[in-house]
Amino acid sequence: MEKLEIKNVSKSFDGKPVLKDISIELNKGELVCLLGVSGSGKTTLFNIISGLLQPDGGSVLLDGEDITGKPGHISYMLQKDLLLPYRTVEDNVALPLLLKGVKKKTSRAQVFPMFDTFGLNGVQKKYPHQMSGGMRQRAALLRTYMFSQDVALLDEPFSALDTITKSSVHKWYLDVMENIKLSTLFITHDIDEAILLSDRIYLLSGTPGTITSEIKIREPKPRREDFTTSPVFLEYKRQILSLL
Amino acid sequence: MLKRSIPSITAVALLLLLWQTVCAVGVIPSYMLPSPLEVLRAFISEFPQLFENSLITLEEAFVGLFLGVSVGFAAAVLMDTFSVLYKAFYPLLVITQTVPSVAIAPLLVLWFGYEMTPKIVLIVISTFFPVTVGLLDGFRSVDKDAVNLLRSMGADRLQIFRYIKFPSALPQLFSGLRIAAAYSVVGAVISEWLGGFGGLGVYMTRVKKAFAFDKMFAVIFLISGISLALMALVGLMEKKCMPYRNFDKNK
Numbered sequence: 353m354e355k356l357e358i359k360n361v362s363k364s365f366d367g368k369p370v371l372k373d374i375s376i377e378l379n380k381g382e383l384v385c386l387l388g389v390s391g392s393g394k395t396t397l398f399n400i401i402s403g404l405l406q407p408d409g410g411s412v413l414l415d416g417e418d419i420t421g422k423p424g425h426i427s428y429m430l431q432k433d434l435l436l437p438y439r440t441v442e443d444n445v446a447l448p449l450l451l452k453g454v455k456k457k458t459s460r461a462q463v464f465p466m467f468d469t470f471g472l473n474g475v476q477k478k479y480p481h482q483m484s485g486g487m488r489q490r491a492a493l494l495r496t497y498m499f500s501q502d503v504a505l506l507d508e509p510f511s512a513l514d515t516i517t518k519s520s521v522h523k524w525y526l527d528v529m530e531n532i533k534l535s536t537l538f539i540t541h542d543i544d545e546a547i548l549l550s551d552r553i554y555l556l557s558g559t560p561g562t563i564t565s566e567i568k569i570r571e572p573k574p575r576r577e578d579f580t581t582s583p584v585f586l587e588y589k590r591q592i593l594s595l596l
Numbered sequence: 597m598l599k600r601s602i603p604s605i606t607a608v609a610l611l612l613l614l615w616q617t618v619c620a621v622g623v624i625p626s627y628m629l630p631s632p633l634e635v636l637r638a639f640i641s642e643f644p645q646l647f648e649n650s651l652i653t654l655e656e657a658f659v660g661l662f663l664g665v666s667v668g669f670a671a672a673v674l675m676d677t678f679s680v681l682y683k684a685f686y687p688l689l690v691i692t693q694t695v696p697s698v699a700i701a702p703l704l705v706l707w708f709g710y711e712m713t714p715k716i717v718l719i720v721i722s723t724f725f726p727v728t729v730g731l732l733d734g735f736r737s738v739d740k741d742a743v744n745l746l747r748s749m750g751a752d753r754l755q756i757f758r759y760i761k762f763p764s765a766l767p768q769l770f771s772g773l774r775i776a777a778a779y780s781v782v783g784a785v786i787s788e789w790l791g792g793f794g795g796l797g798v799y800m801t802r803v804k805k806a807f808a809f810d811k812m813f814a815v816i817f818l819i820s821g822i823s824l825a826l827m828a829l830v831g832l833m834e835k836k837c838m839p840y841r842n843f844d845k846n847k
Contacts, residue, residue, distance in 0.1 A: 399744075402748040404744055404747060423748050423750060424748070425750075426748070427745070427748050427749050428745070428748060430741060430745070434739070434741055434742045434745050436742065436759070436760065436763070437840060438764075438838065438840050439763075439840075440840075447746075447749075447759065448749050450759070451750060452750070479840045481840075499749050
């Protein structure tokens, strides 16, 4: 079943085309990666999906409803965690609920059980600057999840982390995703990350950015870290490299 | 904290000692420069009058500061919301600050009389500016990505102000407030000096005419003491309002 559908979206800035005729869909519970080099318009596409930017043509449908250019339906997470430095982690995570008009106390009670699921126990009362980069990204993902329990956009969420932290965050991410059902559209330029995490990969390239191909990763879930060193994995990687 | 202030305390103590010695030796006649001990004696004997007058000054300072901060806050929010207002009024605001307050105070007395109004007007004029400038700077330093994130979550303007703009501008607001607090006392004293019935400024003009320099020095010290206390109060509020900053230093 289609959760999110992007239909023929195009966008130019000052007459310079950035995205051309992008059509992708995200099924319920699926993790789909958008893999592309920098400058292929990935972030512009995300701003369009989240409703912050109006596309020149095309539409964005969530559960069949047209949400083109309407923010407030789909939230995203960036490479920068954007946790507000003056709020404790729990109040950062609860922010989407506060914005929806939930009372402060109720919002804290609602986010509390999720800290366990997201491996963030014990940091509720800390301020963001007291936590490591990896923990902050976890908190940022939890905040995104608190906004919507069904669709999330992640824009290179782990790319600012060092390799070792990144690999532990990947492991953590796969674990968390076993417990929650989140249809996720994930932007990355990291091929390994794309293969490890996704059910499908769209390749986005060129100027203006277009979807050049679509690859299904048939490896069953839950996946383990050792998948990244298996021959199947390398075969996918070879295939993607030849397409890029 | 105590360890850090040792050099400054020593410097002040040495200066007082030097001052006392210079007076004791008799290099400068005591009617021109009273010794610190004489100043202290004057302070104690004059305490009832000083206390009574400082209440008047403090009342003006507080009312003026409150109004000034409110005006400053409103001006900053309006100019931040409507960039036309910013372009139109910001240069004017800067100009108001180049006019010396000693020049405006007599005019204000002419317009508003010898009561409290001219004092408060002068304080408002001199205190709203640091608050407005601080807040405007703070509003402009906001992370655009954070604003966009909140918008994507469906936040309206008021929510963006409440959750991002205002808290991000708090450090600058408090820097402005600290300056405004000091200005408020000085403003009150100046306008009393230039025309009024009571307050530390009026007291100063009286002791000046009497050439009672020991009392003059006593009131000068009192005024700086009050300013410092007000600034410390702002500092305390700052700590209370921004608990997340306290962790920084301990780390």
